[in-house]
Amino acid sequence: MKKRIGQTAKLGCxxxxxxxxxxxLAMIGCGGGGxxxxxxxxxxxPPPPVNNTLDVExxxxxxxxxxxxLLTTVTLCLPGTSTCQTIPNVEVDTGSEGLRLxxxxxxxxxxxxxxxxxxxxxxxxxxxxxxxxxxxxxTADIQLAGETASSVPIQLISAPNFPSVPAAxxxxxxxxxxxxxxxxxxxxGVGVFRQDCGAGCTSANAQLPKMYFSCPGSSCSVTAVTxxxxxxxxxxxxxxxxxxxxxxxxxxxxxxxxxxxxxxxxGVGTQSDNxxxxxxxxxxxTQGNFTVTYNGKSYNTSYIDSGSNGIFFLDSAAxxxxxxxxxxxxxxxxxxxxxxxxxxxxxxxTSGSVSFSIANANTLFGTPNSAFNDIGGPNSGSFDWGxxxxxxxxxxxxxxxxxxxxxxxxxxxY
Amino acid sequence: xxxxxxxxxxLMFAAAPAWAVLGGSVDSVRADQARLEAKLHVATxxxxxxxxxxxxxxxxxxxxxxxLGTVFGVSxxxxxxxxxxxxxxxxxxxxxxxxxxxxxxxxxVVRTKDLVVESGGHLRAFHGRAYVTSLVPNTLSPAVVQ
Numbered sequence: 156m157k158k159r160i161g162q163t164a165k166l167g168c169x170x171x172x173x174x175x176x177x178x179x180l181a182m183i184g185c186g187g188g189g190x191x192x193x194x195x196x197x198x199x200x201p202p203p204p205v206n207n208t209l210d211v212e213x214x215x216x217x218x219x220x221x222x223x224x225l226l227t228t229v230t231l232c233l234p235g236t237s238t239c240q241t242i243p244n245v246e247v248d249t250g251s252e253g254l255r256l257x258x259x260x261x262x263x264x265x266x267x268x269x270x271x272x273x274x275x276x277x278x279x280x281x282x283x284x285x286x287x288x289x290x291x292x293x294t295a296d297i298q299l300a301g302e303t304a305s306s307v308p309i310q311l312i313s314a315p316n317f318p319s320v321p322a323a324x325x326x327x328x329x330x331x332x333x334x335x336x337x338x339x340x341x342x343x344g345v346g347v348f349r350q351d352c353g354a355g356c357t358s359a360n361a362q363l364p365k366m367y368f369s370c371p372g373s374s375c376s377v378t379a380v381t382x383x384x385x386x387x388x389x390x391x392x393x394x395x396x397x398x399x400x401x402x403x404x405x406x407x408x409x410x411x412x413x414x415x416x417x418x419x420x421x422g423v424g425t426q427s428d429n430x431x432x433x434x435x436x437x438x439x440x441t442q443g444n445f446t447v448t449y450n451g452k453s454y455n456t457s458y459i460d461s462g463s464n465g466i467f468f469l470d471s472a473a474x475x476x477x478x479x480x481x482x483x484x485x486x487x488x489x490x491x492x493x494x495x496x497x498x499x500x501x502x503x504x505t506s507g508s509v510s511f512s513i514a515n516a517n518t519l520f521g522t523p524n525s526a527f528n529d530i531g532g533p534n535s536g537s538f539d540w541g542x543x544x545x546x547x548x549x550x551x552x553x554x555x556x557x558x559x560x561x562x563x564x565x566x567x568x569y
Numbered sequence: 570x571x572x573x574x575x576x577x578x579x580l581m582f583a584a585a586p587a588w589a590v591l592g593g594s595v596d597s598v599r600a601d602q603a604r605l606e607a608k609l610h611v612a613t614x615x616x617x618x619x620x621x622x623x624x625x626x627x628x629x630x631x632x633x634x635x636x637l638g639t640v641f642g643v644s645x646x647x648x649x650x651x652x653x654x655x656x657x658x659x660x661x662x663x664x665x666x667x668x669x670x671x672x673x674x675x676x677x678v679v680r681t682k683d684l685v686v687e688s689g690g691h692l693r694a695f696h697g698r699a700y701v702t703s704l705v706p707n708t709l710s711p712a713v714v715q
Contacts, residue, residue: 220672250691281650283688283695284677285668327654327661329669338674344692351692355626355648362606362625364649442648442694460691463675467689470678478678485673520672533678535687535697536715541675 206301207396207421208428213404213526213542214414217244218338222525223464223542225402227419229254229343230298233263234306239298246339247402247419248462249552251280252351253386254297254307255288256341257334258314265293268308268384270369276384277317277368277375278310279324280351286329286336288312289320291370297389302421304392308384312341321375323365342462343389345400345419347443347565348555350385357381391554396422398557399564401429402461406547409492409514411524415546423551423568424560434551434568436561437501443565447538449497456537457499459550459567463541466511466531468497478533479517486516486532497538501566511544590658592701595638597658598622604655605630616708617641630656633714635706642700642714650688650695657699660684664699685711 211227225247232239240263242256268276268291281287290311297304311317313332320330331337344351354360356367358379367385369378391397404417420429439445439458447457449468465486471478479488492514500506514529528546544550553564561568590597598620602609607622607630622630628647632640645651654661664686667679676689688697700714 222672224674252692280692281652283650283690283697284671284674285650285653285665285688287650322652324652325650325654326652327665329665346692348693352648353693355693360626364626364628364647366649443691444694456690456694456696458691458694460675464673465675467676470687482670482672484667485671485675485677532673532675533687534676534689535678537676537689537696539676539689 202395204426205395207426209300209419209421210416211247211402211404211419212414212416215525216338217334217340221338221464222520223527223530224338224525225404225461225542225545226339227299227343229256229341231256231261231263231265231309232296232298233265234294234296236296238263239296242340244334244339245341245343246337246462248342248344248460249346249402249550250458250460250462251342251344252346252348252388253309253344254295254341254389255280255290255310255312255344255386257332257337258290258311259333260340261311263295265295265309265311268292268294270378270380270384275317275370276378276380277370278366278386279320279368280366281325281328282331285327286331287320287325288331288342289324290314291317292384292386297392299389299419299421302390302393302396304387304389307387307389307392310386312337318370318373318375321365321368321377323377324368344386345388345390345552347439347552347567349388349391350382351388352380352385353382356385388554390421390552391557393421396425396429397554398425398559399423399551399553401549401551402545403549404545404547407526407528409512409529411519411522411527413524413526415526423553431551431559431561431568432549434549435505435507436503436553436566436568437499437505437507438503438553438562438566440502444537445502445567446500447497448500449495449538454537457539458537459540459544461542461545461550463539464530464543465516465541466513466543467534467539467541468531468537470533470535476513479515481517483516483520486530487513488515488517489513490515492529503566509540509544590632590640590656591643591660591699592704593640593658595620595634595640597640598632598634601630601632601655614713616706617713631715633700635704639704641704641706642698642711644696644698644714646690646694646696648693648695653688657686660699660701
């Protein structure tokens, strides 16, 4: 079934509110009891539906040289006020949780998150490519379409007047400290967890990951934080549509497309536009992974990550195809487009095969296109279904601990 | 398989000197253990030993040591990325130069004449390995570095 989503229309409701809702919902009418609701709680009538659809787009990005990068616009506000700022070109990342923005892009004077009322809290996250983000946590209201997550800790990347990155985190990597390096103004983490670290960073854990840092002076040291002090997946903080989300991107030709416009729709089975339908549900383990089997071998630390710009799996030797030359050695450059089939399997036992193609990335990157369903590269010991996997699919994220019509997250569904 | 366990628990070091681990001597494993405030478990296998350093946060770093006492490979998994500079030692700059100019977001595989580094995963679940081809004992396959 093909349905058109992502278009919005404005209309007035009987209550007098002016809200923005998806077209499909508009056809039902304001307050329509479309696909059920959540978050209502015992006996109270469900809240009126809000616009749960945020536009997303794949394009060359603010650095004008990107590929398979999913971008959206985020509105930030001083907590509890209507003093807000709109920040475009934020990357949508299902491989992390929480909002991280380059400090240079944020003009609001957001309140610092502190420990014990005065000690600034910072965070350092290193990524698999040896780049890292470092900076203070501040509190903001995050508005995404008609949804608001109130008083949420977010990270300001490379903020001035904050201590330098602690040696305990990263001593030689590349700081993702500019649009040129990051390729975006920030990262909107909407993965399968509520927080970016979880219980591992709380005082319940005797030995802490080197992630959250207490910065009483000019230097910082690893600290325990509560769950509430961590970066939050904003989706589970919404008053409604808070059990997950759906990323819907159109199909693109094998030669790619200049841009691809789609939707990030909040909630799973909460409104008429986010029903699971025939999607298969693949639950993940406690680390957000499931199993992919290819050519008789299983890779049990595999995942779906809109923040990866390709399908990353196996290596040249195993596949018999070369990696590209120049700056694109992280991608495959086969002499002819090559087809593959792999099997995804959730922790719940659900399995389904995925057919995909890998084309010559250097050839594709030589075109003006930015959206590709067939770029990929090598990876060690796991399958990383990056953004190329998302085209032509509705990919659902079920957030941990949140109830949905298909059970409690964490899960992927498509 | 002969197994010995050495526990040098919770040594607190204020700063991390420039340990050379990959390509370094077996002594550097102890230095890494101290830097990571971790437990050390040594397993002796045919043709090599594995020094596994584990932290309470779920991080596990394995260092693969040849009969001559040289660290020919390292592997890691855990909720955060390990700091690769001290782990890759003198090979770090070669790795860093290879990766820094790349145009992609996602896992990394670096293969130079003598160095292989594979790094993947996401928040809460990173994994990877590195080895120096010329340092892998002739009797072994690099596949033992896992």
